[in-house]
Amino acid sequence: MKIVKRILKIVIALIGLLLLTGIITLWLDSSGTNYLKINKNESQFGNSYLIKNVNIIPMNQDTVLVDKMVYIKEGIIKKIADTIEVNGIQIFNGEDKYLTPGLIDMHVHVWDRYELGLYLSNGVTAVRNLWGMPMHLRIKEDAMADNIFSPAFFTTGPKLTGSEFVGDDNLNLSNPSEAKEKVILYKDRGYDFIKTYYGLDKEIFDAVIEQAKISEIDIVAHPSQKVAFSYHLNPQIKSIEHAEEIVQQPLQFDLDVIKLQPIIDSISQSKHTRYSTTITVFNNIYQMMMDDSILDSESLEFMNPLILKVDSENQFNRWFNAKQEDSTTVSRIKKQHDFHITIVKKLHEAGVTIVCGTDAGIGVTLPGFSIHKELAFYKEAGLSNYEILKTATINASQTHSMMSQLGTVEEGKIANLLLVDENPLVTLSTLKNPICVFVKGRKLNRETLDSFNEKAKNRKNLMASTLRYLENLAIGK
Template identity: 85%
Template sequence: MKILKRLLKIVIALMGLLVLTVIITLWVDSLGTNYLKINKNESHFNNSYIITNVNVVPMNQDTVLLDKMVFVKEGIIETIADTIEVDGIQIFDGEDKYLTPGLIDMHVHVWDRYELGLYLSNGVTAIRNLWGMPMHLKIKEEVNEENIFSPAFFTTGPKLTGREFIGDDNLNLTNPSEAKEKVISYKDRGYDFIKTYYGLDGEIFDAVIEQAKISEIDIVAHPSQKVPFSYHLNPQIKSIEHAEEIVQQPLEFDLDTIKLQPIINTISQSNHTSYCPTLTVFNNIYQMMMHDSILDSEALEFMNPLIKKVDSENQFNRWFNAKQEDSTTVNRIKNQHDFHITIVRKLHEAGVPIICGTDAGIGVTLPGFSIHKELKFYKEAGLSNYDVLKTATVNASKTHSIMNSMGTIEPGKIANLLLVKENPLLTLETLENPTYVFVKGRKLNRETLDSFNENGKHRKNLVATALRYLENFIVEK
């Protein structure tokens, strides 16, 4: 009996030590992102001021408003005019630069707070996280309470799949009742959207859609192969993800523009569905096959250490082996990417709202940096600079009602803004290195933004990330 008591004490002590280790690990990691904390004791002018001598790219029309003043009051755009006079207000000289809405990445996977700084440094002032976990609710709370500098943060709940096991990173639904319960739960817990995923059959999908309508929560759909593609044009579904899914499902990998057109026509007739192509993440398959040393590149240092160690390496090995087994794989992937460009062009010509998304945070798709690559692909598809910029501003903001307060520069909108050196309607590349980023009116200069990059590049939080991912299994499974 005494031996059992001693063993019990040892077990309890070890468990206590384990819990303490977990707490310390997460605490130390949280200290690493203290540079993102907002000092609320700063002057009350920090998000109220007048920007003078600035050229405004409003994005509610294809124009530039030259030599304007912009009055930002407590983080909200109050007035845009030739002359504004307000007593006791800070004046900020725009130095004849260009003021644009902040960029919005509508398809990301966030793994830590360091990534929030990487998005900001690249001019991304709002993100839609599409792989929700409990850690994202904590981030969302910090952002909404304005405790940290971050893009506006929106997140789905966990990815919903059907009865068929697809992977341990998805939530398998076994019946319609369970599906409805999960939708209710996610809405109550604070998730912004529902993410439907590969593998949902009609019966369960119907239940998700029905409950989402009752619960007044939008759906973001990664198309399921268990239902017709047109199934995803339900009014409750606000965006469909991935151009590659058009190739893989209704076209069955037949890169035929004649067969593509009826699919495009069907999408355009929905009048309520946006399309998020995520061309970058698929193109990165080609990049991995073309560059054998990509995992050792300096750029990959911006990936979360756990994701780089697990997902980046696994994806690289998968496609490296595929190339070795069949040399035609490289051309097949390149041809499919080129066809994705055609899909974007056809969607645009048909009037389908295109929203910019990168799938950043998985494989070798970098948080923040990848949005500029995505925008270049839309330009390659034939979109004008204005229409390209719309995908990451006004189009994105119109997708969900809770995002309507951003995406353009006009009175009443949140002052999530970029100050850039050149006119982006002529030179898209100017967006890659904004002089200032404004988050709810708070100004971040280039030096601060570069420091965000450096901190993200040198983080060492593999274990902390693993613990947060483990929390997802404990809470959600």
């Protein structure tokens, strides 16, 4: 009996030590992102001021408002005019630069708070996270409370899949009652949207849609192969994800433009449906196959170390082995990428609303930086600069009612803004390096934004990221 008690004491002590170690690890990681904390007493981070001598790209129309003043009060755009007089307020000189809405990435996977700074540094002032975990609810809470510099943060709950689509990151639904319960639960926990994924048959999918409508929560759909592709045009589904899913599901990998057109037509007839094509993440498969040393590239030092160690390496090995086994794999992937560009072109020509999403945070798709690559692909598809900018501003903000205060430079909108050197309607690449980023009116200069990049580069938070992922496995679903 004494031996048993002694063993129990040792076990309890070890558990306590592990818990303490975990708490310390998470605390140290949290302190590593203290640079994102907002000190509301520091005047340089105030959110009420005037901007003068600035040219505005409003994005509610294809124009430039030349030499305007903008009055920001408590993070809201209060007035835009030729002349504004407000006493006792700080004035920023726009120096004849260009003021645009902040960019919105509608398909990301966030793994730590360092990534928030990477998004801001690249002009992304709102993200839609599509792989919900408990840590995302904490980020959302801090962002909404103005405790941290962060893009406006919206997140789905965990991915809803059919029972046979097993994965530790999925919630496998087995019946309609369970599906309804999870929709209610995720809404109650504070998730903004429901994400549907592979393997949902019609009976379970119907239950998700029915309950989402009752619970007044939007659905974001990664198409399920268990229902017709047209099923995803339901009004409760606010956006469909991935151009590649058109290739893989209704086209069955047949890259035929004639067969594509009826699919495009059906999407265009559904006036509420928006499409997030995520061209970048698929193109990165091609990039991995073309560069055997890509995992050692400096750019990947911006990836979360857990993702780099697990997902990036696994994806690289998968495609490296594929091209070794079949030399035509590289050209096949390139042809499919080119067909995705055609899909974007056809969607746009048919009047389908495209929203910019990158799938950043997985594989070798970098947080923040990837949005500029995505926008460049839309240029390749034939969209004008104004039409391209719409995908990452007003189109995105109109997808969900809770995002309606974003996406344009208008009176009454949240002051999530970029100040850039050149007119992006002429030179799209100017968005890559904003002079300043405004987050709810708080101004971040280029020096601060560059420091966000440096802080995130080659970060050592593998263990903390693992613990947060284990938390999700334990209590997240």
